Amino acid sequence: MKKVKGFSIVLVLATLLLLLQACSTGSTGDKEKEKGTGSDSAMGEGGVLKIVRLSDATGLDPHFITDIPSANVVHGKVYETLVAFDKEGEIQPRLAEEWEQVDDLTWKFTLHEGIKFHDGTPFNAEAVKVTFDRLLDPATGSPQREKLGMISEIIVEDDTHVTLKLSEPYAPLLSILASNEGSILSPKSIKETADQLAVHPVGTGPFVFDSWKSGQQITLKKNEDYWGEKVKVDAVEFKVVPEDSTRLAMVESGEAHISDQVPVTEIDRIESSDALNLTRTEGLAVEYVGFNTTKAPFDNVKVRQAVSYAIEREAIIKGVYNNVGTLANVAMSPQVFGYSKNVEAYPYDVNKAKTLLKEAGFEKGIKVKLLTSDRKERINMAEVIQSQLKGIGVEVEIEVLEYGSYIEQIDGQEHQMFIGGWGNATGDGDYNQYNLFHSASIGPPGNHFYYQNPVVDKLIEQGRVETDPAKRLVIYEEAMQIEMDDAVYVPIRNYEHLAVYNNDVKNFRLDASNYLIIEQAQVK
Incomplete structure (x- = not known):
């Protein structure tokens, strides 16, 4: 029986985790140091982080998202998971403060207290059960169902303790719980406005969904009531800009801060520009x-x-x-x-x-x-x-x-x-x-x-x-x-994975799954 607050030694990811994020350069690098732009003192709190991308999201409901570009908008930002990957790719607590593998088929999670969803609903064991019940219900029609289909029962012990019973052993359970598929949704939204979750996500994350102008822009706002460390920007905008050259020009001019879809043909231009930086993962x-x-x-x-x-x-x-x-x-x-x-x-x-x-x-x-x-x-x-x-x-x-x-x-x-x-x-x-x-x-x-x-x-x-x-x-x-x-x-x-960014943004990174990690990001 194992009880852990950090990385579980159950097979999950075994040898991979030493390499998972090793190649991410985030927003620091020799080029930046040479320019003298690496000082965080130039960055305060507030402002709007602007990200330009090739395509719009296809939907924002984690139970129906099947592509990284869509998940990138909400995963770890609007929605959180019981456990999460850290910078080194190790499993760490998130909404769950610890977990215990009782046997091959039984996992018990102890949840943080005092967390609320963006709609004011308390986060608790019942919220976990309602979320996974919806995902696993064949009537929901979720394409993600089979990814957690080994969960046969979700048992609410009390507000802060929930047990997952499996129908068979599943070696990478924690890794899938840390992924977009493991997002915990507001039970109120599931019960009252489930049909709106694709366009109006409601989670516990450091950002709150604000608006979506289809084909144009998705805006998230800072969660002022966030239970953990608050983000440093006031908002983040994901702008849809189909033209490669326009995205690059917007980042170079300061109209945008980051583009996470970079044409390989533009690498030489980026590396020769005093205004542009490249991160490779x-x-x-x-x-x-x-x-x-x-x-x-x-x-x-x-x-x-x-x-x-x-x-x-x-x-x-x-x-x-x-x-x-x-x-x-x-x-x-x-x-x-x-x-x-x-x-x-x-x-x-x-x-x-x-x-x-x-x-x-x-x-x-x-x-x-x-x-x-x-x-x-x-x-x-x-x-x-x-x-x-x-x-x-x-x-x-x-x-x-x-x-x-x-x-x-x-x-x-x-x-x-x-x-x-x-x-x-x-x-x-x-x-x-x-x-x-x-x-x-x-x-x-x-x-x-x-x-x-x-x-x-x-x-x-x-x-x-x-x-x-x-x-x-x-x-x-x-x-x-x-x-x-x-x-x-x-x-x-x-x-x-490539991302281009300018000198007006600091402290973000691109992980090995191509997620932009922006919780610590700062802009001028």
């Missing part, structure tokens, strides 16, 4: 080309394999991404527990690709549609792939959609082939494997390949309940090898 996300395995011609494994052989991945890393990030071999970052270097992606082999197409009955070629969101690098990648596949007789039509429309299309199974990415929010391989490849996650939860393989399902389920780290690694390697043999996707890039 080795990420937990992976970018890939995915196939809808249920739609012709990609319901044929030989066609998927042929395309896999025909994509020259190294050329994309160098030519499209300017060597930002590293070449991926699987749909799991090397920084995530469960990764294996032993699974090899398909090598570039045009002749092999042509042979497979012939065997599949497409010797005369085929026409396919490649879907991508409107990020500049992904459009460029699509054009490179279009050129590469032309060499084996595959004619590619590129469809570029605004991010929200892109998500709607892949959620609705309307695509053939797509450029996607998966941002791991826990550092554990289950977050990749279950959400991307398990048949229970088909559609909005993350399996946009619409892939079903009973053997893979079983392996992923074994990985969830296994408590021996070494055995989990073996299980995930076997699952990833089958997925590669089935050519479900083409791994392209392990992310490196």
Whole structure:
């Protein structure tokens, strides 16, 4: 039996956590020191932190958020979790002041007293139960349900003690409770205005939701009654600015402070500017080309394999991404527990690709549609792939959609082939494997390949309940090898997250999940 106030020694994230945030430079760096702009004394309290981004959020209800850009607005800002990752990637108390793992199936949490939601409702054990009951109720229809589906019962002992009973052991429980999916919502909002949570979030966090002008701006205000250390800015604005050059110009001129979506083509400009600074963080996300395995011609494994052989991945890393990030071999970052270097992606082999197409009955070629969101690098990648596949007789039509429309299309199974990415929010391989490849996650939860393989399902389920780290690694390697043999996707890039900021902002950081951590941020 373990009782802890800090990091639980239950398997969670094992070896990963030493690296989780190691590469984040936050808002300090040699360039800044050289300019003499590193003094916090120039920064007071108050002011509005302005963040410009490519796309708007798709929704603000944690039980329905499935993308990092949307979660970034509310996670750790409007909403809080029972436990949370610190700067070093270790699990620390947040709304729970301590926890106890009684056995493999029983977790007891002691909650902080005196905390209130933004609507004045008390935070207590009942609020935890109401939140998780809603998430786990099939009638809610949450795409996040299976991520915490191992919770079989939430027991309210009293106002400050709640017990989670599991139906089976779940090694990375604390890591998922620390993620957006573990957000604790106002029980009053759930009972009275649940249909409004997507546009009006109500949590306990250091920021209070203020307004959302769809397609334009989301504004959060300082929570003057926050139970912990109060933020130093009066408000934060997330402004939607689709044009890359405009976002950069706004940060450079001081019209905005931060942009967390930086075109790799602008790195030289940023590094040569006296007004701009760049922060780089080795990420937990992976970018890939995915196939809808249920739609012709990609319901044929030989066609998927042929395309896999025909994509020259190294050329994309160098030519499209300017060597930002590293070449991926699987749909799991090397920084995530469960990764294996032993699974090899398909090598570039045009002749092999042509042979497979012939065997599949497409010797005369085929026409396919490649879907991508409107990020500049992904459009460029699509054009490179279009050129590469032309060499084996595959004619590619590129469809570029605004991010929200892109998500709607892949959620609705309307695509053939797509450029996607998966941002791991826990550092554990289950977050990749279950959400991307398990048949229970088909559609909005993350399996946009619409892939079903009973053997893979079983392996992923074994990985969830296994408590021996070494055995989990073996299980995930076997699952990833089958997925590669089935050519479900083409791994392209392990992310490196970038953010550009000016000299008028201090004390923020970009973490390995690509969340902006702004609770200590100050602006001039």
